[in-house]
Amino acid sequence: MPTTTGLPGATIEIAGLTKRFGRVKAVDDLTFSVQPGRVTGFLGPNGAGKTTTLRMLLGLERPSSGKATFNGVRYRRLRRPLMSVGAALEASSFHPGRSARDHLRVYAQAGRVPARRIDDALAAVGLTEAADRRVGGYSLGMRQRLGLAFALLGDPEVLVLDEPINGLDPEGIRWIRHFLRGLAAQGRTVLISSHLLSEVQQSVDDVIIIAKGRLRYAGTLAGLGAQSPGGIAPSTVVDAPRRDDLAQALSAAQLGFERSHSGFVVRGASSEEVGRAAFAAGVELSQLRTDTGSLEDTFLRLVGEDGL
Numbered sequence: 199m200p201t202t203t204g205l206p207g208a209t210i211e212i213a214g215l216t217k218r219f220g221r222v223k224a225v226d227d228l229t230f231s232v233q234p235g236r237v238t239g240f241l242g243p244n245g246a247g248k249t250t251t252l253r254m255l256l257g258l259e260r261p262s263s264g265k266a267t268f269n270g271v272r273y274r275r276l277r278r279p280l281m282s283v284g285a286a287l288e289a290s291s292f293h294p295g296r297s298a299r300d301h302l303r304v305y306a307q308a309g310r311v312p313a314r315r316i317d318d319a320l321a322a323v324g325l326t327e328a329a330d331r332r333v334g335g336y337s338l339g340m341r342q343r344l345g346l347a348f349a350l351l352g353d354p355e356v357l358v359l360d361e362p363i364n365g366l367d368p369e370g371i372r373w374i375r376h377f378l379r380g381l382a383a384q385g386r387t388v389l390i391s392s393h394l395l396s397e398v399q400q401s402v403d404d405v406i407i408i409a410k411g412r413l414r415y416a417g418t419l420a421g422l423g424a425q426s427p428g429g430i431a432p433s434t435v436v437d438a439p440r441r442d443d444l445a446q447a448l449s450a451a452q453l454g455f456e457r458s459h460s461g462f463v464v465r466g467a468s469s470e471e472v473g474r475a476a477f478a479a480g481v482e483l484s485q486l487r488t489d490t491g492s493l494e495d496t497f498l499r500l501v502g503e504d505g506l
């Protein structure tokens with residue numbers, strides 16, 4: 199894919215990033231990186247410090263200490279920022295009287311992005327038909343798409359999207375999942391924030407979890423499933439047309455399980471381990487997934503919102 203003027207294979211690096219607002223430490227010594235070719239979820243409850251972190255990353259807020267860079271370069275030092283990093287921080291900040299095309303034209307001029315990119319960006323988000331209508335008449339989903347079109351305007355290597363799934367209907371959620379996956383498959387670096395793990399878990403490869411400004415977890419989604427803070431082990435739901443064969447395969451691999459209405463729940467094992475055990479025994483599966491309930495439990499424990 200490599201874009202014409204972007205940052206090939208750009209990595210986002212956050213190092214010791216801290217922001218104080220008076221006595222409040224909104225972001226507290228955060229260190230993590232975000233890799234190209236993957237969708238990364240930036241997660242935490244309301245007030246965790248996600249927006250403040252993204253604003254520092256995009257040069258809109260000055261860190262109290264630490265650094266946020268793209269391949270080692272601060273946003274404000276990028277030569278053509280719109281062509282390196284696309285961002286959508288708020289879907290509602292468009293002028294209701296202007297059309298989508300007008301908005302993009304203004305941004306393209308300001309960012310020295312070639313005008314032909316306007317049609318490309320509108321098409322990429324499915325807004326071609328509605329491009330000349332006033333944004334005031336757009337649904338929330340359409341405004342989200344316009345925010346994405348703005349982010350994509352410069353054909354950037356990096357996409358930073360604040361709560362892009364929030365408020366979308368099921369069809370919009372399906373669309374954006376597919377869309378984000380496509381961007382990552384092209385080798386781009388995609389960072390999306392959310393306060394709900396369940397909202398993004400089907401879209402992301404990696405997750406960064408923060409709470410009260412501090413890092414709680416950085417790694418793969420699969421690795422989060424394997425985390426067992428406070429003794430909560432991951433669970434995998436698995437089923438097969440020939441359940442007795444599956445039960446034998448699990449026993450042979452010394453995996454403990456319980457029967458449930460939708461097959462078996464294997465406690466303390468990742469879906470990779472369970473899949474391997476079935477494959478080794480030549481058992482065909484009809485279902486294999488991480489138990490989302492346990493993933494959500496792990497997330498809530500990490501952010502300290504499980505009421506314990």
Ligand SMILES: Nc1ncnc2c1ncn2[C@@H]1O[C@H](COP(=O)(O)OP(=O)(O)OP(=O)(O)O)[C@@H](O)[C@H]1O
Pocket residue numbers: 219222223224242243244245246247248249250251393
């Ligand atoms: N400009 C500001 N002045 C003072 N306090 C601020 C400012 N911006 C953010 N904060 C505080 O910093 C903390 C982190 O806020 P932030 O908006 O970054 O969290 P968030 O994770 O994005 O939450 P949300 O999902 O609710 O937007 C909160 O306690 C918030 O009240």
